[in-house]
Amino acid sequence: MNRNASPVIVTEGLTRRFGALTAVDSLNLTVYPGEVLGFLGHNGAGKTTTVRLLNGVLTPSAGKARVLGLDPATEGATLRRRTGVLTETPSLDERLTAREQLQIYADFYDVPPQSVGTRVDELLEIFQLADRGDERVSTYSRGMKQRLALARALLHRPELLFLDEPTAGLDPVSARQVHTLIREQSRSGDHTVFLCTHNLEEAQRLCHRVAVLERGRIVALGAPTELGRNLWKGVRLEVETSPEAVTSACAALQQFASAREVTQPDERPILTLALSDRKEIPRLVAHLAAAEIPIYRLTPREPTLEDVYFALHERKEESR
Amino acid sequence: MNRRAVRAVVRRDLLSVTRSKGVMIPLILVPLILMIVLPTVVAFATPASAHIPGANLAGMEQLLEQTPPALKAQLAGDTLEQQLVAYMLLYMFAPLFLVMPLMVSTVIAADSFAGEKERKTLEALIYTPTTDLELFLGKLLSAWLPAMAISLLSFALYGVTANLAAWPIMQRIFFPNAMWLVLVFWVTPAAAAAGIGAAVLISSRVNTFQEAYQISGVVVVPIVALVIVQALGVLYLSVALTAFLGLIIWMAAAALLGWGVRTFRRSEIIARW
Numbered sequence: 386m387n388r389n390a391s392p393v394i395v396t397e398g399l400t401r402r403f404g405a406l407t408a409v410d411s412l413n414l415t416v417y418p419g420e421v422l423g424f425l426g427h428n429g430a431g432k433t434t435t436v437r438l439l440n441g442v443l444t445p446s447a448g449k450a451r452v453l454g455l456d457p458a459t460e461g462a463t464l465r466r467r468t469g470v471l472t473e474t475p476s477l478d479e480r481l482t483a484r485e486q487l488q489i490y491a492d493f494y495d496v497p498p499q500s501v502g503t504r505v506d507e508l509l510e511i512f513q514l515a516d517r518g519d520e521r522v523s524t525y526s527r528g529m530k531q532r533l534a535l536a537r538a539l540l541h542r543p544e545l546l547f548l549d550e551p552t553a554g555l556d557p558v559s560a561r562q563v564h565t566l567i568r569e570q571s572r573s574g575d576h577t578v579f580l581c582t583h584n585l586e587e588a589q590r591l592c593h594r595v596a597v598l599e600r601g602r603i604v605a606l607g608a609p610t611e612l613g614r615n616l617w618k619g620v621r622l623e624v625e626t627s628p629e630a631v632t633s634a635c636a637a638l639q640q641f642a643s644a645r646e647v648t649q650p651d652e653r654p655i656l657t658l659a660l661s662d663r664k665e666i667p668r669l670v671a672h673l674a675a676a677e678i679p680i681y682r683l684t685p686r687e688p689t690l691e692d693v694y695f696a697l698h699e700r701k702e703e704s705r
Numbered sequence: 706m707n708r709r710a711v712r713a714v715v716r717r718d719l720l721s722v723t724r725s726k727g728v729m730i731p732l733i734l735v736p737l738i739l740m741i742v743l744p745t746v747v748a749f750a751t752p753a754s755a756h757i758p759g760a761n762l763a764g765m766e767q768l769l770e771q772t773p774p775a776l777k778a779q780l781a782g783d784t785l786e787q788q789l790v791a792y793m794l795l796y797m798f799a800p801l802f803l804v805m806p807l808m809v810s811t812v813i814a815a816d817s818f819a820g821e822k823e824r825k826t827l828e829a830l831i832y833t834p835t836t837d838l839e840l841f842l843g844k845l846l847s848a849w850l851p852a853m854a855i856s857l858l859s860f861a862l863y864g865v866t867a868n869l870a871a872w873p874i875m876q877r878i879f880f881p882n883a884m885w886l887v888l889v890f891w892v893t894p895a896a897a898a899a900g901i902g903a904a905v906l907i908s909s910r911v912n913t914f915q916e917a918y919q920i921s922g923v924v925v926v927p928i929v930a931l932v933i934v935q936a937l938g939v940l941y942l943s944v945a946l947t948a949f950l951g952l953i954i955w956m957a958a959a960a961l962l963g964w965g966v967r968t969f970r971r972s973e974i975i976a977r978w
Contacts, residue, residue, distance in 0.1 A: 442831050442971045461971075465834040476829035478717065480724040492713035493833040521724075537829070 390418045391454070393545055393577045394439060398448030401434050401601075408434040410601035411448065421571045421578040423592035423609075425585070425694065431601035432581040433473065436547045439579070440468055453545060466494060469543030473550050475534035479523035483514050483533050486522065487540060494541035508536040513562075528559035535563065539570075546570060549581045560587075567591050585690040595690065597697055604697055612693045620663045621692070624673075625682040628654045637676040641669055706842075710835045714843020718817050719851070727914070728816050735808055736855060739801055740863040744794055748870030751789045768792075771938035790874050794867045799888055799942050800931040805859045806897035807928070810852035811921035814904035817844050819917035822908065831971050841969045845901055845962070852897035860889050887947045895954035900924055902961020909968055 394416035401409040409431045416422050424432050437443040439452050441461020450457055455464045477486060484505055491501040509515040512532040522530060531551070538546060548567070552560040568591065570576045582588050588595050589609045597605040597612075605612055626634045631654050638647045638658055643665045647658045660666065666685065673680055722728050769780070769788050776796070780788045821827050830840065860881075867880045881889070903924050908917045935941055942950075 437975065440832055443975065444972065462834045462836050465832060468832075470829075470832040472828045472832070474825055474828065476826050478721050478824070478826050480721045481717070485720060489713050489717045490833070492709050492716075493835060495707070495709065495834070534829070 387418045392416060392451075393418050393420075394450070394452050394579070396439075396448065396450040399435075399438060399445055399450050400447040401438055401443060402446040408601050409438060409445075412601075412603060414596060414603065414606075416577060416579065418577055419571055420594065421567060421580060421592045423588035423595035424579060424581045424598060425583065425588055425595050425690070426581075426598035427583055430598040432598060433549060434601075435598075436470065436549060436579070436581060440465055440470060440547070466541070467543055468545045468547060469538035469541065470547045471535050471538040471549060471551055473553070475530040477522050477530055477534060477537075480521060482519050482521055483509060483525075483536075484518045486533065487537060490537050490540055496541055504540065508540065512536045528555050531555055532559065532562070535566065543576075545577045545579065547579045547581070550583070551580070552582075552584060552587060564591060585694055589690040597694065599697070605693065609690050609693075610687055613687060613689065619659055619661050619692075620666070621657060621659050621686045622666070622669075623682070623684045623686065624656045624658070624680060626654050626656070627679045627681070630654070630679055631656070633676070634673070634678045637673055637678050638669075641672050644669065707835065707839055710833070710839050711843045711846065714830075714835070714840060715847040715850070718813075718844060718847035722813055722816055722847070722851075725816060725820075728812055731812055732809055732851075732855065736805060736859045736862070739804060740859040741866050743801075744798060744863060744867050745870045747793050747798075748790060748867065748874070751786070751793050768936075773938065773941050775943060776941045786874050790871045791879055794871060794880065795882060795885070796935060796941055797932065798863070798867075799885065799947075800928050800935065802856075802859070802863070802885075802888060803892065803896050803928050803931075804925060805856040806852045806893045807900040807924045809855045810848045810897040810900035811904045811924055812918060813848035813851055814844070814901040815908060815917035815921055816914050817847055818905055818908035819911055820914035823913045827974055831974055837970045838966065841966055844969075845898075845965075848901045848904070849894075849897050852900065853894060856889070856893045856897065860885075884942055884944050884947050887944055887951065888942070892947060892951035892954060895951050895958050898958035899954050899961060902958050902965055905965040905969070906961060 392415045394414060396412045396414045399409060399412040399414075400407065412435065424435065426432050434443065438445055439450060439457055441457035441459075441464055444458045452464055453467050457464055481489075487505040487508060488501055491504065496504060505518075506515070509518040512535065514529060514533060514536070517525070517529070522533065525533065531554070535548075535551065538548075551563050551567070555563065564587070567578055567580065570578055571593075578591075580588065580592060592609065594606065594608050595612065596603045624634065624638070631649065634656060635647060635649065638644050638656060643661045645659045645661070647656060649656050660669065663685065666683075670680070670683065766785065769777070769785075769792060772780075772792065776792075780791055783791065821830075835843075864880050868875075868878050871879070900921070904917060904921050907920045911917050911920065931942075940946060
C-alpha cells in the first residue's frame with residue numbers, strides 16, 4: 386500500500402437515498418493504491434450500493450466521490466474501463482461457454498483484438514477452467530462459476546478491483562485460491578482491492594484496513610489489529626493444564642471475578658476465557674497458583690475482527 | 706458510440722437466443738407453417754373447392770364481388786379460379802406476413818430483456834464500460850436483425866411457394882406485386898421495431914420470459930383486425946394504404962422505443978430490471 390501516492394478512492398459525504406431509506410449515509414473514505422480495503426457489514430448495510438456509486442452505476446443523492454481521479458457520476462463509462470467488479474452472484478449467461486463469455490467481455494473492455502485469444506487462454510489456465518472452457522456454464526459447479534466470474538472481472542487488468550462476497554458459497558479449496566489471487570493482486574504493484582465481505586476471518590487475513598459499515602455509515606475504520614486494540618479492551622487467553630486438573634482449573638477460572646466465557650473447546654486440556662482487561666492477567670496467574678492448578682502455558686491472543694465486530698454490535702445495542 | 710461494444714451485446718444475445726429451445730421453436734415453426742404449409746394448402750384448395758359439386762360458388766363470387774373497386778379492377782380479366790387464388794395469396798396473406806417481424810422481434814426481445822432479468826445476468830453487464838444507449842442499441846439490434854433476416858427469408862420462401870403451388874392455375878409469376886414490396890421493405894422493419902418496443906415495455910413490468918412472451922402475443926391483435934376488415938371488404942391493402950400503415954407503425958415504434966431508451970438506464974435497471 387502506498388500512502389504517499391494519490392488516493393484511488395476519495396469520498397466526501399457520499400450519500401444515496403431510496404425514498405425514505407438511506408442506503409449510504411455521509412460516507413467519508415480514502416483508499417490508497419495497492420491497498421486491500423475490507424468493507425464489512427451484514428446484508429443491507431450498504432456495501433453493494435457503495436460499489437454501485439463508486440462505479441457510476443448509481444448517482445449519489447448528496448456528496449461526491451473521485452475514483453481513479455474521475456467522477457463516477459459523470460464519467461462512469463470511462464471509469465468502468467479501469468475497474469473490475471465481481472458481483473455478489475456470478476451473473477453469468479449459462480447458455481454460453483466460459484470462452485465465449487470472456488471473449489465477449491473482452492470486446493466490452495476493448496482488450497486489443499489480437500491479444501484476446503491469448504488473454505482468454507491465460508485466464509482459463511489460471512482459474513483452472515482450461516479443460517472445460519468450451520462447455521456451457523450451466524454444466525459448471527458453483528465454485529467454477531465463481532472462478533469464471535472472477536476471471537471476467539480481471540480480464541482487462543483493472544487498476545481497481547471490487548469484490549462483493551468473493552468466497553460466498555465456495556468450498557475451502559476454492560476459497561483459498563481466491564484469497565491467494567487477491568493477495569497477488571495487491572502485491573503485483575498498484576492494484577487496489579475493495580473487498581465487500583461479511584466473512585470476518587477473510588477480512589482479517591487479507592485486508593490492510595477494514596471499514597465496518599452499519600446502516601450505510603462507517604462505524605469503525607482501521608487496520609484489523611489496530612481496530613481490535615481500540616475497540617476491544619479485553620483479552621482472550623488460552624490456559625493449558627494437566628488432563629487430571631481440567632475440572633478443578635475450570636472451576637477456579639469461573640470463580641475469578643473478571644473471567645468470562647470459560648470453555649474447553651476440544652478434548653485437549655486447554656481452556657479458553659475472556660478477561661475484561663489485560664491488567665487482570667497477573668492476578669489470574671496468582672489465583673490459579675493459590676488453587677494449586679498446574680499451568681503449563683498461558684497465552685494471550687490478539688483480539689480478532691470477530692471480537693471487534695461483536696463489540697461494536699454490543700455497543701450499538703447498549704446505546705439503544 | 707463504441708461499435709465494438711454494441712456488436713458484443715448483439716453477439717452475446719444472439720448466442721444466448723440460439724441456444725434456447727423455448728425461443729427457437731416458435732422462430733422455426735411459425736414461418737414454416739404460415740409461409741410454406743398454409744399458402745400451399747390455399748393454392749391447391751381454393752381452385753379445387755370451386756370444382757366441388759355443390760360448392761358454394763355463389764359465396765365465392767360474392768366474396769370477390771364485395772372487394773373494393775380498385776382491387777376488382779386489378780383482378781379483372783382473370784378466371785374465377787385465378788381471381789380467388791390471387792385474392793387469397795396476394796391480399797389475405799399480406800397481413801399474416803406481418804406476424805413474422807412481430808413474432809420474431811417480440812420473442813427475442815422478451816428473452817433479451819425479461820429473460821435476462823429472470824436469469825439475473827444484467828448485473829455484470831451494467832458494470833461494463835458500455836453506455837446505457839449502447840446497451841439498449843445492442844439489445845435492440847439483437848432482436849431487429851434476426852426479425853428482418855427471418856422476415857426476408859420468409860418472403861422469399863413464400864414467393865417461391867405461392868408461385869409454384871399456384872402455377873397450374875395462374876400460369877404466370879404473379880407474386881410479388883408492388884404492395885408486397887412496400888409491405889416487406891417499409892412496413893416490416895417498422896413492425897419489427899414496434900414489436901421490440903412492446904416487448905421492452907412489457908418486460909419492464911414482468912419477471913419472466915414466459916410472462917413477457919405470452920403478454921407480447923397481444924401485438925398480433927391489429928393483424929387479426931386487418932385480416933377481418935379485408936375479408937369483410939371494408940378495405941384492402943393498396944400500395945397507398947400499406948405505405949400509410951407503415952407510417953403509423955413507424956410512429957408507434959418510435960414512441961415505444963423512445964420510452965425504452967429513457968427507461969433502460971442503469972439506475973432504472975437496478976430498480977426495475
